[in-house]
Amino acid sequence: MTTIGIIGAGEVGSQLARAAVAHDHHVVIANSRGPETLKGLVTELGPAARAATAAGAAAAGDFVIIAVPLKPVNDMPAEQLAGKIVLDTNNYMPWRDGHFPAVDSGEKTVHELRQEQLPDAKIAKAFTHIQAPRLFLSASPPGTPGRHALSVSSDHPEAVELVTRLYDTFGFDTVDNSPLSESWRSGPGQPAWRAHAHQTREQLAAHLADARRIPYPVRG
Ligand SMILES: NC(=O)c1ccc[n+]([C@@H]2O[C@H](COP(=O)([O-])OP(=O)(O)OC[C@H]3O[C@@H](n4cnc5c(N)ncnc54)[C@H](OP(=O)(O)O)[C@@H]3O)[C@@H](O)[C@H]2O)c1
Numbered sequence: 596m597t598t599i600g601i602i603g604a605g606e607v608g609s610q611l612a613r614a615a616v617a618h619d620h621h622v623v624i625a626n627s628r629g630p631e632t633l634k635g636l637v638t639e640l641g642p643a644a645r646a647a648t649a650a651g652a653a654a655a656g657d658f659v660i661i662a663v664p665l666k667p668v669n670d671m672p673a674e675q676l677a678g679k680i681v682l683d684t685n686n687y688m689p690w691r692d693g694h695f696p697a698v699d700s701g702e703k704t705v706h707e708l709r710q711e712q713l714p715d716a717k718i719a720k721a722f723t724h725i726q727a728p729r730l731f732l733s734a735s736p737p738g739t740p741g742r743h744a745l746s747v748s749s750d751h752p753e754a755v756e757l758v759t760r761l762y763d764t765f766g767f768d769t770v771d772n773s774p775l776s777e778s779w780r781s782g783p784g785q786p787a788w789r790a791h792a793h794q795t796r797e798q799l800a801a802h803l804a805d806a807r808r809i810p811y812p813v814r815g
Contacts, residue, residue, distance in 0.1 A: 596621055600656025602649045602671065607684050608662035609636055610727035616643045617731075618764050625652040627663075650675045658757060660684065660722075664692045665705050669712035677715035680754045682761075684722045685709065686783050689811055699811045704782075706748060706775045719749035720778045721758045725792040733792035734766025744768035744796040746787060746803060748778035768796040772803050780806035 598621040601608050605626075612622045622644040626633060630646035637646050653659050653675035660682045661671060687698055687705040697703040703711075710718040725733065725745060733743045745767045747758040752773075759769040772780055780803045781787045787794070787802035794802060 597657050598623060598655055600647075600652035600654070600659035601625070601662060602652050602659065603662030603684075604633055604636060604646075605662065606727040607722065608660065610730050611660055611662060611684075611722065612636070612640055612644060614730050614765050616640050619643075623647050623652045623655040625649040653679070658682065659716075661709070664688070665695070665709055665712075667693070667695070671713060673713050673715070676713050679716055680719065680751070680757050681713060681716040682719050682721040682754075682758060683709050685720075686723050686788075687811075688783060694811065701779075701808055704775055704778045706778045710750065710775055717749065717751035717754045718775065719747055719751070719754035719758050720772075720775065720781070721745070721747050721761075724781050724788045724790070729792045730765065736766065737763055741795055742766075742768050743792045744770050744794060744799045745792065746770045746772040746781045746799060748772045748775050748781070750774045767792070770796055770799045770803065779808070784809055 599615050601612050601624040604624050612624050615622050625647050633646035637644050650672040653672045658680040662684045665685050683706055698705055706720040735742050745762050747755050747769055749755050755771055755773055762769045785806045787799055790802055
């Protein structure tokens with residue numbers, strides 16, 4: 596049975612934990628305030644889940660999800676994440692997190708910056724254009740006509756493979772939008788992001804192709 600480390604227990608981290616447990620995975624989940632503040636969530640998730648520090652969740656996970664906004668200075672446990680596939684749900688929202696000049700100029704994507712902060716991890720951008728409640732509401736079994744699709748971007752093919760399998764298990768098709776330098780195509784304000792989880796594989800591929808560079812993301 597796979598153990599997923601989840602760093603971030605807000606809207607996305609907690610909902611990904613619910614999906615993981617519903618699909619028979621173990622979960623070790625962390626926030627910034629400490630495991631004792633996650634008692635309610637862990638009770639709700641049941642015996643397949645426990646709370647830990649961020650370093651503990653990173654160490655325990657066969658792979659790890661970061662559901663925490665990117666900060667200018669790394670606040671993730673780099674040592675415990677080394678060598679692991681790390682799914683990053685972060686969206687670039689300068690009105691929330693402040694500006695990253697290299698992202699605004701188009702030189703880098705936020706996920707390339709995360710990869711630079713965690714050079715020994717294998718970063719994949721995942722679960723970024725689906726609102727947390729839709730993780731269950733938009734899911735359907737493989738082969739369902741009109742099944743919804745999500746994008747993944749990574750510089751590591753094994754990370755794309757893992758996310759593709761996880762998406763399929765959770766109820767979604769995949770469009771590979773690699774490498775990380777292309778991940779701006781699914782960012783806030785872009786057609787793929789505005790369509791959220793309401794797009795088939797073909798529609799998502801078309802939306803990714805329709806993306807246009809914008810100075811920095813706009814709300815909506
Ligand atoms: N909300 C959505 O539907 C959605 C969908 C797709 C992608 N996203 C993206 O996913 C990211 C997370 O979004 P969210 O809505 O889940 O945010 P959120 O509700 O604000 O939750 C953020 C979580 O990160 C934790 N955290 C912050 N710094 C940390 C640190 N250094 N170590 C460990 N945990 C830390 C917070 O813990 P404390 O509460 O203890 O501080 C909190 O549990 C964002 O970049 C967002 O844009 C969100």
